[in-house]
Amino acid sequence: MTEAVNGSSTARPTREKQRSLWGDVWIQFRAHRGAMVGVVVFTVIVLAVVFGPMIHTVDPTYADYRARNVSPSLDHPFGTDNLGRDMFAQVLAGGRVTLAVGFTAMAITITLGTLIGMLAGYFRRLDGVLMRMTDMFLALPQIPLLLVIMLVFRDSLRSLFGPEAGIFLLIVFVIGITTWMQTARIVRGEVLAIKEREFVLAAKSIGTREHRILLRHILPNVLSPIMVSATIGIANAIITESALSFLGLGFPPDFPTWGRLVVDGKDFMDLTPARVIWPGLAISLTVLSVNFIGDGLRDALDPRIRGR
Amino acid sequence: MKPMRSLLASAAVLALTGTGALAERGSDGQVNILYWQAVSILNPYLSGGTKETHASSVVLEPLVHYDPDGNMVPILVDEIPTVENGGVSEDLKSITWKLKEGILWSDGTPLTAEDVVFSGEYCTHPEGGCSSASFFTDVESFEALDDLTVKITFSVAKPFPYGPFVGAEVPILQKAQFKDCMGAKAPECTEQNFYPIGTGPFVVKEFKANDTIVYEANPNYRDPAKPAFQTVLFKGGGDAASAARAVLETGEFDYAWNLQVEPEILSQMAAAGKGEVMSSFGTNVERLMVNLTAVDPSLGPDLRSVYADGTNPHPFLSDPAVRRALSLAIDRDIIVEIGYGAAGKVTCNVLPAPEIYASTANDWCKTQDVAKANQLLDEAGWVRGSDGIREKDGVRLSILFQTSTNSVRQGTQALIKQMWAEIGVETELRNIEAAVFFGGDQSSPDTFQKFMSDIEMYTNNFPGTDPEQYMANWACTEIPGPNNQWLGDNVPRFCDPAYDALVQELAVTAGLDARAEIAKKLNDMLMDFGAMIPLVHRGNVSARSLTLGGVAMTSWDSEIWNIADWYRIK
Numbered sequence: 001m002t003e004a005v006n007g008s009s010t011a012r013p014t015r016e017k018q019r020s021l022w023g024d025v026w027i028q029f030r031a032h033r034g035a036m037v038g039v040v041v042f043t044v045i046v047l048a049v050v051f052g053p054m055i056h057t058v059d060p061t062y063a064d065y066r067a068r069n070v071s072p073s074l075d076h077p078f079g080t081d082n083l084g085r086d087m088f089a090q091v092l093a094g095g096r097v098t099l100a101v102g103f104t105a106m107a108i109t110i111t112l113g114t115l116i117g118m119l120a121g122y123f124r125r126l127d128g129v130l131m132r133m134t135d136m137f138l139a140l141p142q143i144p145l146l147l148v149i150m151l152v153f154r155d156s157l158r159s160l161f162g163p164e165a166g167i168f169l170l171i172v173f174v175i176g177i178t179t180w181m182q183t184a185r186i187v188r189g190e191v192l193a194i195k196e197r198e199f200v201l202a203a204k205s206i207g208t209r210e211h212r213i214l215l216r217h218i219l220p221n222v223l224s225p226i227m228v229s230a231t232i233g234i235a236n237a238i239i240t241e242s243a244l245s246f247l248g249l250g251f252p253p254d255f256p257t258w259g260r261l262v263v264d265g266k267d268f269m270d271l272t273p274a275r276v277i278w279p280g281l282a283i284s285l286t287v288l289s290v291n292f293i294g295d296g297l298r299d300a301l302d303p304r305i306r307g308r
Numbered sequence: 309m310k311p312m313r314s315l316l317a318s319a320a321v322l323a324l325t326g327t328g329a330l331a332e333r334g335s336d337g338q339v340n341i342l343y344w345q346a347v348s349i350l351n352p353y354l355s356g357g358t359k360e361t362h363a364s365s366v367v368l369e370p371l372v373h374y375d376p377d378g379n380m381v382p383i384l385v386d387e388i389p390t391v392e393n394g395g396v397s398e399d400l401k402s403i404t405w406k407l408k409e410g411i412l413w414s415d416g417t418p419l420t421a422e423d424v425v426f427s428g429e430y431c432t433h434p435e436g437g438c439s440s441a442s443f444f445t446d447v448e449s450f451e452a453l454d455d456l457t458v459k460i461t462f463s464v465a466k467p468f469p470y471g472p473f474v475g476a477e478v479p480i481l482q483k484a485q486f487k488d489c490m491g492a493k494a495p496e497c498t499e500q501n502f503y504p505i506g507t508g509p510f511v512v513k514e515f516k517a518n519d520t521i522v523y524e525a526n527p528n529y530r531d532p533a534k535p536a537f538q539t540v541l542f543k544g545g546g547d548a549a550s551a552a553r554a555v556l557e558t559g560e561f562d563y564a565w566n567l568q569v570e571p572e573i574l575s576q577m578a579a580a581g582k583g584e585v586m587s588s589f590g591t592n593v594e595r596l597m598v599n600l601t602a603v604d605p606s607l608g609p610d611l612r613s614v615y616a617d618g619t620n621p622h623p624f625l626s627d628p629a630v631r632r633a634l635s636l637a638i639d640r641d642i643i644v645e646i647g648y649g650a651a652g653k654v655t656c657n658v659l660p661a662p663e664i665y666a667s668t669a670n671d672w673c674k675t676q677d678v679a680k681a682n683q684l685l686d687e688a689g690w691v692r693g694s695d696g697i698r699e700k701d702g703v704r705l706s707i708l709f710q711t712s713t714n715s716v717r718q719g720t721q722a723l724i725k726q727m728w729a730e731i732g733v734e735t736e737l738r739n740i741e742a743a744v745f746f747g748g749d750q751s752s753p754d755t756f757q758k759f760m761s762d763i764e765m766y767t768n769n770f771p772g773t774d775p776e777q778y779m780a781n782w783a784c785t786e787i788p789g790p791n792n793q794w795l796g797d798n799v800p801r802f803c804d805p806a807y808d809a810l811v812q813e814l815a816v817t818a819g820l821d822a823r824a825e826i827a828k829k830l831n832d833m834l835m836d837f838g839a840m841i842p843l844v845h846r847g848n849v850s851a852r853s854l855t856l857g858g859v860a861m862t863s864w865d866s867e868i869w870n871i872a873d874w875y876r877i878k
Contacts, residue, residue, distance in 0.1 A: 063726050065642050069572060082570055083646060083719050151753065155605040155760075163736050252737045253718040254725060264715060267549045267573050 035296020346544025571649025590863025
C-alpha cells in the first residue's frame with residue numbers, strides 16, 4: 001500500500017518532466033470542442049477526396065447523354081449535370097484540385113508573409129525597404145495583375161509541365177505572391193511589440209544569436225495571428241481560383257474544381273439544386289473547419305490562455 | 309359551324325378596329341427592354357455591335373428594313389426600286405430611291421434627299437473608320453436628283469444593289485446635325501453620337517453610356533397613332549440567364565435579347581407563365597474553325613498562326629483525312645439537343661440560309677459515323693499509340709480547342725472532346741473571356757483572329773440576305789496576319805485560287821438563281837475542304853412578356869425594327 005503510494009508519487013515528477021510545449025498544445029487543443037469537430041470534418045473531407053475516387057470509380061468528365069439532369073440515385077449519389085456527368089465524381093475530383101490549390105497557395109502566402117513580416121519587424125535596417133515593397137504589392141490591382149501573369153507565362157509553363165500541372169503551378173504561385181502582404185503587416189506589428197519585451201532582452205543579453213531569437217522566442221509568440229491568416233488564406237485561395245476559372249484563365253473548363261462547379265451550376269439552381277449545394281457545402285465546410293482548427297490552434301498556442 | 313366562324317371573324321375584326329380606334333400615341337405607358345450587353349453609342353456607323361445597331365434603330369431609320377422572313381419592307385420610301393419598275397438601271401450600275409413625302413425629323417424639319425446623300429458620304433469618308441463601310445462597297449457617287457430622289461451609282465454592275473441604306477446598320481443621319489462630324493472628327497461628336505436626331509418613333513431623352521437609355525415618343529412621327537408607348541427604358545448589363553429570368557419569371561422587363569442559355573433552363577423559366585421564348589433563324593452558324601497554319605509556341609510571333617504564303621502548314625490539320633474524320637466523329641444532334649433545343653438545327657453548311665442558298669451536298673455530316681472516321685484515319689496512316697491517341701511520324705493528334713466563356717459553349721466543348729476521344733484524338737480545352745476573345749485587341753494573343761490554337765469555336769453570320777460579302781471572307785487576301793494587323797476575316801487561313809475566282813464571278817453575276825448556284829458552290833468548296841466544321845444553325849432567341857404585343861422578331865435586321873407597332877395587351 002505504502003509502497004504503491006510511494007511508487008506513484010515518484011512516478012509523477014518524471015511524468016511532469018516529460019511535458020513538452022507541443023504536448024501541452026495538444027492537450028489544450030483537444031479541449032477545444034469546435035476545433036475537434038473541425039478536425040473530424042476536415043479529415044473526412046480529405047479522406048473522401050483522396051480515397052473516394054477509388055471507390056466511386058465513375059469518370060468525372062464522361063458525359064452520359066441519356067442520363068442528364070438526373071436526381072440523386074444509387075448510381076449517381078449527387079445526380080448528374082446537364083451533360084450527364086456524374087456530380088459525385090466531379091465533387092470528389094474537384095476537391096483534390098481545390099484543396100491542393102488552397103493549401104499550396106496558403107503555404108506560399110504564409111511563408112512569404114511571415115518571413116518578410118519578421119525581418120521587417122526585427123531588423124530596423126530592412127524595415128523601410130521591405131514595407132515599401134509590401135505597400136507596392138498592396139497597390140497592385142490583383143485581378144489585372146493575375147491576367148497579365150497568366151497571359152505571359154501560360155504558354156511556356158504549359159509546354160514545360162503540361163496543361164494541368166502548368167496551370168496549377170501558375171495559379172498557386174500567382175495567388176501566393178498577391179496575398180502575402182496582409183500577413184506580413186500583421187506579423188511585423190506583432191514582432192515590433194514583442195522584440196521590446198523583457199524575455200527578448202534577456203535572450204539578447206546572454207548572447208543568443210539573432211536567428212535563434214527570431215525562431216525560438218519571437219516566432220512562437222506570433223504564431224496565433226499567422227494561424228488566423230493561414231485559415232483565411234485557404235478560403236481566399238479557393239475563392240480566387242474559382243474567380244480565375246470564371247474568367248477563363250484558370251484550369252481548362254472540363255477540369256472540375258469546387259469553384260467552377262458552383263459557377264457552372266448556378267443557372268441550374270432551380271432544376272438540379274444538388275449541382276450547387278454539394279460543391280458549395282464542400283467549400284463552406286472546408287473553410288469553416290479550417291477556421292475552427294486555426295481558432296483552436298491559436299488558443300492552444302497562446303500560453304496566456306493555455307491551462308485556463 | 310358557319311355562324312361560329314363568322315362570329316369569330318367579326319370578333320377578330322372588332323378586336324382589330326378596337327385597338328385601332330383606341331390607339332393613341334403614348335397611351336400605353338412605358339416598355340422596358342433588357343439587353344445584357346450594354347450600349348455604348350447610338351450611332352451604328354461607329355460601332356459594329358449588334359446591341360448598338362438595335363438600340364439606335366429605335367431612333368434612326370434606314371430606307372428599308374427586313375421583316376422576319378427576310379423580305380424588304382419600305383420604311384422611308386414608297387416602293388423598292390427594281391429593274392422592272394425602272395428604279396434600277398438596265399446595266400445594274402445605279403439605283404434610284406424615291407423618299408416618301410412629308411416625313412419629318414424629330415426636330416420638325418423635313419427629311420430630304422440631301423440627308424441621304426450626306427449619310428452615304430459620312431460613311432464612305434476615307435478617314436471615318438465607318439463600321440458599316442462594307443454596305444457601300446463599289447459605290448461611286450451619291451446624288452440628290454431633287455428633294456426626294458436619290459441616285460446611287462456603282463463602279464461595277466451590282467446584281468444586288470440593296471446594300472446602302474437597307475437594314476438597321478445603315479440608317480439615314482440628319483445632315484444638319486452631323487455636318488461637322490465628317491471623317492476623323494466623327495468619334496469626337498459625343499452630343500451627336502449619343503443624341504442623334506432621327507425619323508423613328510422615339511427620340512433619345514437620356515443616354516447613359518454602358519448603362520441605360522430612356523426614349524420618348526417622337527412628337528413628329530409620321531403616323532399620328534404611333535408609337536403606342538410613351539417611353540422606352542432600354543437597360544443594359546447582366547448576363548443571359550438573369551435577363552431571361554427578368555422577363556419570363558419576374559416580369560420586370562418586357563423584352564430580353566440574345567438568350568444563349570441551356571434549353572431546360574429557359575423552358576423552366578417560361579413555365580412561370582409571364583413570358584414567351586421566341587426564336588428566329590437567320591444566318592448564324594456555330595462552327596469550328598480549323599487552323600490550317602502551325603501554332604506551336606516555339607515558332608515565335610512572326611510565324612505562329614501566320615499563313616506565310618502556305619509555307620507554314622499545320623502539322624496534322626493540313627491533312628484532309630483528319631479534318632474529315634473530326635467532322636464525321638461529331639454527333640450534332642446531341643449538341644443541338646443539349647445546348648440549343650428549339651433554338652438550333654443541325655447544319656452542314658456555313659451558308660445555311662436563306663433557303664435558296666442552302667446546299668444539300670454536305671449532308672453526310674448530319675449523321676455521326678465513328679467507324680468511317682476511324683477508317684479514314686487508319687487509311688491515312690494515323691495509328692493509335694499505347695495511350696490510344698493516334699500519331700504519325702512523331703506527330704500526335706492532340707488538339708488545343710478554344711472558345712469564349714459561356715456555359716453552353718463549355719458544354720459543347722466537353723461533348724466534342726469526348727466524341728473525338730473515340731477516334732483517338734486528344735483534346736485540351738480552353739475558354740477565354742468573351743470581351744477578350746471577340747475584343748480584337750492587337751496586344752492580346754487570345755483573340756479569335758489571332759487564333760493561337762488548333763481549333764476554335766464561335767458563331768458568325770452576315771447582315772441582310774445577300775451572301776456575296778460573307779462568302780468573300782475566305783478569299784486569300786482576307787487571311788489575318790501581322791501584315792494587316794490581324795484584321796482579316798479568313799480565320800481558318802484557307803487559300804484556294806479557284807475559290808477566289810469564283811468569288812470574283814459572284815460579284816459580277818446577276819439573277820438570283822445564278823447567284824445562288826455560285827454561292828452554294830463556294831459553300832461546298834469550303835465544306836468539302838474542311839476549312840470549317842459547321843455544327844449548329846443557331847436561331848436568335850429572345851423573350852417577350854405576354855403583355856407585349858406587335859413584336860415581329862427578325863434575324864435579318866434589328867430585332868426591334870418595328871417598335872413603332874408594339875403595344876400593351878390589356
